[in-house]
Amino acid sequence: MKEKFDVVVIGGGPAGCVAAWHAAKGGASVLLLEKNRSIGPPVRCAEGVGDDGLRLIVEPQPFFIQNRLEGIRFIAPNGSAFEIETEKHGYILNRNVFDFYLAQLAAKEGAEIRTKAYVDSLLLNEGRITGVKFQALRKSYSVESSIVIGADGVESRMGRMAGIRTQLKMKDVESCIQYKLANVDMDTLICNLYFSREISPGGYAWVFPTGEGTANVGLGISGEYGKRYAPKDLLDRFVARLFPAASVLAITVGGVPVTQTLREIVKPGFMLAGDAARQTNPLSGGGIVSGMIAGKLAGQVAAEAVQKGNFSQNALKEYEKRWYKAEGNYHKMYYRLKETIYKLSDDDLNRATQAILKLPAEKRHIINIFKAVLFQKPSLMFDVMILFKDHVKNIINALGK
Amino acid sequence: MIIIKENMCDFCGACVAVCPPDAIELREAEIRIDEDTCTDCKLCVYVCPIDTLEYAA
Structure with missing residues (x-):
């Protein structure tokens, strides 16, 4: 050598x-x-990756793609849900x-x-x-x-x-666990994100279909809740509720940084x-x-x-x-958004979802969704004003992307 | 001191990422905590997704 x-x-x-x-x-x-x-x-x-993001690096090739996705569904604590209109599709690699x-x-x-x-x-x-x-x-x-x-x-x-x-920092790391499940009954075209303090405090739970009858199902909790909650117990409860007939083919765990560069x-x-x-x-x-x-x-x-x-x-x-x-620069903005969203209680999230559902589907862009969230919780307005002040240009650019 | 429960670790590295004094050595399938460097802050215990680590006074 x-x-x-x-x-x-x-x-x-x-x-x-x-x-x-x-x-x-x-x-x-x-x-x-x-x-x-x-x-x-x-x-x-x-x-999971988006088509446009992947294409910045390599052309999508069938041999490294498990499944093609056509949308994202957000699920509130009370089970109400909305989908985001995405022109671009995504993949499970x-x-x-x-x-x-x-x-x-x-x-x-x-x-x-x-x-x-x-x-x-x-x-x-x-x-x-x-x-x-x-x-x-x-x-x-x-x-x-x-x-x-x-x-x-x-x-x-x-x-x-x-x-x-x-x-x-503990608040800037997600403590995550994921199962590869078989024998799940779900739509293979949509990935589902569950936001609820009861399911995963300071994080979210995901269900990414990887093919017919299989899915990556996991959750992350903020490290700051690690003292009180065990991610494995939370995931077992989540899976028992959603996919009682499923079998676990693989377990994986890990820490995910959720902070700025x-x-x-x-x-x-x-x-x-x-x-x-x-x-x-x-x-x-x-x-x-x-x-x-x-x-x-x-x-x-x-x-x-x-x-x-x-x-x-x-x-x-x-x-x-x-x-x-x-x-x-976008990550700076996303970090602020993260900090804001995880301040919401389950009631806030339920009410915000109701407001978002009143928006016509074609108007469910990230900014309108965020506005709907804010009207439920005016005390967060201050955080967001700071966000907008620093990042108006970024937001406009992001929307144009 | 922090105890590593036998046959529990998945070697994901979350503990290494939060350890203030960098007291954890992690290889492909090997984990060691340097007792002399460890300050018993327990952050690793809290961040571990599958409760591999345990504090024993």
Whole structure:
């Protein structure tokens, strides 16, 4: 194995694979390290993506898609529900296959990939990250690099090693559990989101149909409720109520960051991407598309830096700039929305749903829905005025998207 | 101290993400808490989705 690479990417999820792919595509020599024995499993994900988001990175391919979705239904605590009119459809990916595909794209561009590779430390020289030390099947390696990209997921150890404060606040992490269920009876075209404090305080429960008779069913609770509630008990109760005849084919658990992007995602010779940089959408907890966008931008900026021979923090800040323009600024707004929605009681949510149902279906855009929510709870108006003041432009842009 | 219940952990890393002193080492199927670094703050106990971790005085 070579002792020097232009770029070392740590973590073989969507963010890391896409970063490695685009860095290699831009001409850099790339090493991708994955902690587990395989790219892909274990998949800690509900696997849903929007068509337009996916297309920013790759063309949708039937072999990595489990199911095609045509709408989202929101369900209030009392069971009343509304659907959002979406012109664009979505997919449930098969993440095992999808992640493999992304890694193959990186490999095709010449990236070297090592699995079962655990990074012990980053190499530091005069305040610059200059490489990594890792173990793979009991052998130790030391590899020099011009740039390290940390895409090591929610744990974000690489960020800590690089001197970035990555610790999540309890209110900004969702403690999640999901079952893959069989023998469920439901519409396979619609994904369902349940908002209720009783089902999942400070979070929501999801039912994503993955095909005929099967679904990813899970929930997340805010870490701040973790002392009082056990997500597994809540999910067992939810499943017993909705799908009493179902069998559990797989259990998966995980922590999902629901916050804004870390204040620092770049250090000299170092970039963070994906869950590790807290680049998940804080309203939905979705991280596949935003992680891949971050990975693409990080990989591209890394390749440009290699070409110019400039790896200073300033040069790499171009990644930060492009990230905020593409997604990061929206995440600021989504974070505020999240904070507002989780202040609502179950009664507030029921009343808001009644108001939304009075809107004609074609007028159920996010802004009108949000207005309907607010009229139920004028005390939240103040929060939202701040939100609007800072983000009027973002909202207008988001609506145009 | 924080005790890891045997055969319970799914190695998801939620605990690592909230640990203030970075006292948890997590590999593919291995988890260790460094007792010297751990401050018994119990955040890991609260965030664990399947109650793998437990505080014992």
